Amino acid sequence: MSSDATQLEIFLARLYTDAHARADFKANPREEAKRAGLSEEQSAALERLDWIGLEMAARSFAKKRHQKRRRTWFAALKTRLSRFRFFRFVH
Amino acid sequence: MDSLTDRVGLGWRPDLAAGILEHLDDIDLLEVIADDFFAAPHSQVRALKTLAAQVPVVLHGISLGLASSAPAETRRLDQMARLVDQVRPEFWSEHLAFVRAGGIEIGHLAAPPRNRSTVDATAANLDRAEAAVGAKPLVENIATLIDPPASPLSESEWLNGILAASPCALLLDLHNVLANGFNHGYDPFEFIRQIPPERIAGIHIAGGKFVSAPDGSQRLLDDHLHDVPDPVFDLLEETAARAPAPLTVILERDGDYPSMDSLLAQIGEARRALAKGRARRYHPVEAVR
Ligand SMILES: [Fe+2]
Numbered sequence: 323m324s325s326d327a328t329q330l331e332i333f334l335a336r337l338y339t340d341a342h343a344r345a346d347f348k349a350n351p352r353e354e355a356k357r358a359g360l361s362e363e364q365s366a367a368l369e370r371l372d373w374i375g376l377e378m379a380a381r382s383f384a385k386k387r388h389q390k391r392r393r394t395w396f397a398a399l400k401t402r403l404s405r406f407r408f409f410r411f412v413h
Numbered sequence: 414m415d416s417l418t419d420r421v422g423l424g425w426r427p428d429l430a431a432g433i434l435e436h437l438d439d440i441d442l443l444e445v446i447a448d449d450f451f452a453a454p455h456s457q458v459r460a461l462k463t464l465a466a467q468v469p470v471v472l473h474g475i476s477l478g479l480a481s482s483a484p485a486e487t488r489r490l491d492q493m494a495r496l497v498d499q500v501r502p503e504f505w506s507e508h509l510a511f512v513r514a515g516g517i518e519i520g521h522l523a524a525p526p527r528n529r530s531t532v533d534a535t536a537a538n539l540d541r542a543e544a545a546v547g548a549k550p551l552v553e554n555i556a557t558l559i560d561p562p563a564s565p566l567s568e569s570e571w572l573n574g575i576l577a578a579s580p581c582a583l584l585l586d587l588h589n590v591l592a593n594g595f596n597h598g599y600d601p602f603e604f605i606r607q608i609p610p611e612r613i614a615g616i617h618i619a620g621g622k623f624v625s626a627p628d629g630s631q632r633l634l635d636d637h638l639h640d641v642p643d644p645v646f647d648l649l650e651e652t653a654a655r656a657p658a659p660l661t662v663i664l665e666r667d668g669d670y671p672s673m674d675s676l677l678a679q680i681g682e683a684r685r686a687l688a689k690g691r692a693r694r695y696h697p698v699e700a701v702r
Contacts, residue, residue: 326530327482327526327528327530327531327534328482328483328514328515330526330563331481331482331483331511331514331515331525331526332514332515332517334514334523334525334526334561334562335511335513335514335515335517335519335523336515336517338519338523339517339518339519339520363563364563367526367562367563367564368562368563370562371562372559372560372562374626374627374628374630375557375558375559375560375596375632376559377627378558378559378624378626378627378632379523379557379558379559382521382558382634383519383520383521383523384520386520386521387518387520387521390520397449397452397453
């Protein structure tokens with residue numbers, strides 16, 4: 323698929339997950355978009371970004387990543403404990 | 414359409430296991446998060462197979478990221494294929510979202526830019542998924558707090574583009590439609606009227622909450638931590654009035670669990686909404702909203 327589209331997704335993923343990237347982009351949208359290798363058209367579209375939605379989405383994604391890390395930790399612990407017959411029985 | 418062919422079930426969550434097993438007579442089917450079992454020990458997969466022998470099970474993926482310009486990862490598709498092969502669900506489903514790009518894990522479902530390029534890339538990923546798993550997934554519309562930039566297509570145009578490019582069925586999440594409609598200024602009933610009713614096979618219902626945005630406005634967050642609000646049941650009635658095929662409805666609840674009675678009451682409410690919508694199919698009247 324078009325590398326333009328891939329570049330844009332990578333740029334968005336960075337904005338969604340990195341507060342510094344968001345701050346840099348907000349301070350200088352054109353420059354940051356250009357630096358990321360985005361096209362003129364994509365850069366122009368990003369200047370009309372839903373900034374409030376971006377902040378709220380980023381907060382929501384961060385919460386999900388935190389929950390996921392906790393779940394993964396618990397799952398690993400459970401897998402270890404499930405080797406013991408007794409634990410398997412009570413679960 | 415005989416309303417008896419529609420089914421209403423619940424998302425399987427370990428915290429709800431005891432209550433679900435006690436009330437299997439009131440629950441037509443269970444939706445299991447596939448990703449929870451990709452790295453699970455054999456004993457857990459065996460338990461899931463035992464469950465699937467007792468009650469119809471469908472598998473729901475959350476991390477394939479099929480709506481991406483990047484090809485879906487073979488390793489992840491193979492994990493889904495293996496689980497589908499072991500559990501033999503009635504069907505499997507995934508979201509129309511991208512969840513990673515360039516090695517960055519977003520951690521949840523993100524809406525890609527809605528344009529021709531992502532329509533085509535998604536269709537290609539659905540082909541890859543079918544090749545690996547043996548069947549295409551039902552595809553689910555997602556909720557998004559941000560209106561994705563660089564999107565010349567509206568959400569319904571983009572969704573219709575994917576349905577036109579790929580012969581897959583739709584898992585229509587009605588709370589996601591409600592949330593996106595509220596957050597991005599469209600009429601959720603109009604959205605439902607814009608998608609091809611014959612492609613709708615599955616429905617998700619859930620509840621969320623209103624959150625304050627930094628500018629003082631409100632947005633509807635799809636957190637699955639609250640009861641299903643009335644507008645979602647109204648949307649379910651509307652969908653049942655339009656969709657010709659039997660519908661599989663799943664109540665999604667991810668935490669702050671209420672009593673089992675409350676969950677069963679919401680399942681009952683969904684059955685009533687389906688029946689009302691099906692009754693309207695014989696005497697179609699334009700709903701005034
Ligand atoms: Fe959903």
